[in-house]
Amino acid sequence: MLRFSIIFLLLVIVTISNSCSNTQKPVISNSSSNAQRPVTAPTPEARALNQISIQRYGCGPASLINAYRFGSAKWNTATHKIDGDTDKEQFDFIVKYYGKIFSKYANHSMRWDARSGINGLDLADLANDFQTRRKLTLPELKHTAHFIKSKEGHKALLTATHQHLTKSLHSGFPPIISIKRFAQQGSLWRQVHGHFVVLYEIPSSLPPEATSFEMKYIDSSGGKIKTGTIKIPEKVFFAINNAKKKTLFRKYPTLIVDFPQSPLGRHLVKKNERSATILAASITP
Numbered sequence: 202m203l204r205f206s207i208i209f210l211l212l213v214i215v216t217i218s219n220s221c222s223n224t225q226k227p228v229i230s231n232s233s234s235n236a237q238r239p240v241t242a243p244t245p246e247a248r249a250l251n252q253i254s255i256q257r258y259g260c261g262p263a264s265l266i267n268a269y270r271f272g273s274a275k276w277n278t279a280t281h282k283i284d285g286d287t288d289k290e291q292f293d294f295i296v297k298y299y300g301k302i303f304s305k306y307a308n309h310s311m312r313w314d315a316r317s318g319i320n321g322l323d324l325a326d327l328a329n330d331f332q333t334r335r336k337l338t339l340p341e342l343k344h345t346a347h348f349i350k351s352k353e354g355h356k357a358l359l360t361a362t363h364q365h366l367t368k369s370l371h372s373g374f375p376p377i378i379s380i381k382r383f384a385q386q387g388s389l390w391r392q393v394h395g396h397f398v399v400l401y402e403i404p405s406s407l408p409p410e411a412t413s414f415e416m417k418y419i420d421s422s423g424g425k426i427k428t429g430t431i432k433i434p435e436k437v438f439f440a441i442n443n444a445k446k447k448t449l450f451r452k453y454p455t456l457i458v459d460f461p462q463s464p465l466g467r468h469l470v471k472k473n474e475r476s477a478t479i480l481a482a483s484i485t486p
Contacts, residue, residue, distance in 0.1 A: 221260035221318035221396055237405040240367055242375045242419075243273040245401070250288045251424030258318035262295045263421035264377045264397040265328050271399065271419060273373030275339065282335040299327045299334075318395070321379045321482045322444060328484070340486040342374075346444040347480050348455045355433040356412075359456060362431070362480065363407055363414055366400055369485035376400045377484040378418065380458055382466040383440045384476040390439035390450055393476070394466025401426050420463050429460035431480055438477035456480045 247270040252263040266288075269279040285291040300313030304323050312323035319327070325344040332339050347362050349355065369376040382394040402417040413432030420427050434457045439450045458465075458478050470476045 219258070219261075219314065219318040219320045219395060221258040239402050240370045240405050241402045242271040242370065242400070243373050244271050244277065247271045249419050249424040249426070250292065250421055252292070252421045253423060255289045255292050256296075256315065258315065259292060259296075260397040260421050261319035261321075261324045262292055262300065262313065262327070264399050264419075265324065266291060266295065267399045267419050267421055268375050268377050271375045271401065276374050279332065279335075279337055279339065282331075282337060295327070295331065299331045302327075302330070320395075320443065321397075321484060324377070324397070325484050340372075340374075342484050342486060344444060344482055344484055346442050346482045348442045348451075355453075355456065359411065359413070359431070359433055360407065362456060363403070365485065366416075366483060367403055367405065369483070370400060370403060372486050374486050375419070378480060379482040379484075380460070380465060380478060381440070381481045382470070382476055382478045383438060384470045384474050385439075386474060392441070392443075393469045395481075396422070396463070396465055398460075398463070418460075422463065427460065427462040429458055429462065431456050431458055433457075434477070436475075436477070438475065440477065440479050440481075442481075444482060453477075 249270070250263045250266050252259040266283065269276050283291045284294040296313050300311065300319065302312050304310050304312050305326065306320065306322050312327050313319040321344050325342050328342045345365065347358065349358050366376050376399070378398050378400055380396045380398060381392055383390050384393045399419040400416060401419050404414050407414055413430050415428065415430050417426055417428050434453045438453055440454055441448050441450050442454070456479065458480050460478070465478050
């Protein structure tokens with residue numbers, strides 16, 4: 202039974218968790234036949250960077266490079282400022298010069314660590330630092346957490362999140378999406394996995410009664426375009442917004458993802474444990 206006391210929740214020690222780290226069938230509840238033509242990444246034929254042979258926990262920097270590659274001509278200019286002729290050389294350049302800097306959010310830690318990856322706030326800082334130091338005239342990128350605000354329900358969050366992601370694609374930058382898995386371990390919930398992907402395609406609009414929407418995304422773990430669903434949760438789970446200084450686990454505070462083509466830490470959840478995979482945040486202009 203999912204009964205938690207305030208005492209249990211306050212006993213949870215929370216830190217900013219990195220993504221790409223250890224710490225089915227898509228369902229659309231509304232027919233897509235009524236939706237307008239989807240919005241697709243501006244450079245749909247670009248080649249995705251595959252992190253598998255490069256770095257196990259490299260989904261953050263790899264997704265940033267993929268966003269630049271699949272973006273508009275304006276954002277493609279960033280790819281010319283990444284030194285290296287191969288994917289590995291370009292990845293190593295990004296993490297060496299912009300990842301090996303102390304984080305503003307995790308004490309005594311670098312933005313990127315080969316053993317744990319990078320969190321969304323640091324990834325946004327890394328990107329902006331790269332753009333500034335390489336003298337790129339590109340908009341600043343910002344980290345946006347997609348959690349329910351006061352007096353807001355899941356339906357409003359679904360609509361707002363869809364609009365936010367669509368706006369970024371229209372602007373020429375495929376959003377970087379932060380996915381996190383939370384699992385119940387004993388009487389407590391905690392984050393067990395994090396991953397970054399890049400939005401490739403999304404419906405241009407949602408019907409008023411929508412409770413979900415399908416999307417295509419670029420997964421750097423394999424370098425492939427995959428399909429999944431963002432939807433309003435139906436089952437109870439607890440999750441936390443790591444972007445806030447004051448953190449507290451809340452009951453189903455955000456949207457969940459159904460990405461059957463990506464493992465997203467399923468192997469870290471035991472058979473008797475409940476889990477939920479959430480759309481935690483995005484990085485957009």
